[in-house]
Amino acid sequence: MIGLGFVGLTTALGFSDKGYKVYGYDIDLKKNEQLTKGAIPFYEPYLVEKLNEHLNKNFVIVDDLQQAVENSEMVFICVGTPSNTDGSADLRYIFEAIKSVVSCIKKQEFKVLVIKSTVPPATTSKKIKPFIESLGMKVGVDIGLTNNPEFLREGHAWDDFMKPDRIVIGQEDDKSGQIVEKIYQSFDAPIYRVTLNSAEFIKYLSNTLLATLISYANEQSLIAKSIGDIDIKKAFQVLHLDKRWFGKPANMTSYVYPGCGFGGYCLPKDTAALINESIKNAYSPEILISTLKVNNRMKEYIVNDVASNVNEKEKLGILGLAFKPNSNDVRDTPAKAIIELLIQRGYTNLIAYDPMAMEEFKDAYSLPIEYAPNLHSLLSEVNHVVILTAWDEFIKNEQSIIKKQVFDYRYLFN
Ligand SMILES: NC(=O)c1ccc[n+]([C@@H]2O[C@H](COP(=O)([O-])OP(=O)(O)OC[C@H]3O[C@@H](n4cnc5c(N)ncnc54)[C@H](O)[C@@H]3O)[C@@H](O)[C@H]2O)c1
CATH class of the missing domain: 3.40.50.720 (NAD(P)-binding Rossmann-like Domain)
Structure with missing residues (x-):
């Protein structure tokens, strides 16, 4: 090997x-x-x-x-x-x-x-x-x-x-x-x-379908937000009940669910590589190009949403740095791009917490942010939190988290 x-x-x-x-x-x-x-x-x-x-x-x-x-x-x-x-x-x-x-x-x-x-x-x-x-x-x-x-x-x-x-x-x-x-x-x-x-x-075929499903779900969440008065979490939960797609034990539901964009070592780079290969062979793959476009747009959307609600002088809590829960992998994690965009917009008072990936994130990106030793310590320092990874720990601590203004980009809470 x-x-x-x-x-x-x-x-x-x-x-x-x-x-x-x-x-x-x-x-x-x-x-x-x-x-x-x-x-x-x-x-x-x-x-x-x-x-x-x-x-x-x-x-x-x-x-x-x-x-x-x-x-x-x-x-x-x-x-x-x-x-x-x-x-x-x-x-x-x-x-x-x-x-x-x-x-x-x-x-x-x-x-x-x-x-x-x-x-x-x-x-x-x-x-x-x-x-x-x-x-x-x-x-x-x-x-x-x-x-x-x-x-x-x-x-x-x-x-x-x-x-x-x-x-x-x-x-x-x-x-x-x-x-x-x-x-x-x-x-x-x-x-x-x-x-x-x-x-x-x-x-x-497999990785780009997963990427496309995620961008599809994300785009739908943006459409719903723009229309207003739509319970996005409920809407997706109801969609998931369609047994043609999601009958047990098959379970693709986590891919057809909105979030802050896909990351990690596979979906972004593999989608980009297939687009590149396809264009080299004289075919422009419009769906995949849009899949990446929507994925990037999610990060801009999130930063705009935060910016229109929170003054940049305020301390902002970032919950989750790993690209997905139960992993300490931070390669191409959405948190990196979102934190960088926030810093560019003048949010210099950022404090982050992740149950598993803090050291990895710190070593990989050296961004000028603070790291909280645990969730409660972060919550004691901020009035606003942005959820970027769907960790169980955040779901379990919903009651403490929702005392703050929450930007729940993983749709964890009701
Ligand atoms: N990570 C995933 O979830 C996943 C899933 C399916 C497929 N893949 C694919 O599998 C491949 C590996 O991914 P990974 O996540 O295991 O990568 P990784 O970066 O974790 O591991 C790659 C390893 O290869 C070693 N290496 C590089 N050049 C070498 C050489 N000449 N001789 C010996 N070792 C060398 C590196 O030191 C590193 O330890 C990639 O092509 C990836 O796209 C990854």
């Missing part, structure tokens, strides 16, 4: 749990060291327990890539694919990782490379395959090449990986696809072996 972030570590531990011997390698040696001590650098339920159960048994963390590759039949690439400034996917980590892996493989061994990172459709066939061949390996003959997109959600990574809805394997040659299918046999989920481009497309 190359790259031991949310996806790589979960995948490594998942396969260890299924009885496979997994070698984990991350270029970040500090991360390796922390993991080797049984600690993980982010919050994700069950992972610490699983790490300590399998560490140095089925799961071995190595500093030497050669050792990991030599002993493995398959090599999963799970490195990051962030956005470039034009929205396209930055593939440099993928190419660097592949280059180092390929240099450890001897031709006669036929190992299968599995691209688990999210990469735009046609990346494996049009960019990765020629790249591997430029390194002197014939794909399908000397080395196998597949992709295997991951659908896990942060905060539910373990359950999503162990009990997936579907397993998608993109392949060009049957032999490679079969090898990857074999290790998924003990998972109770349908396995789809499709072309390389289809597998990548299926992942973007």
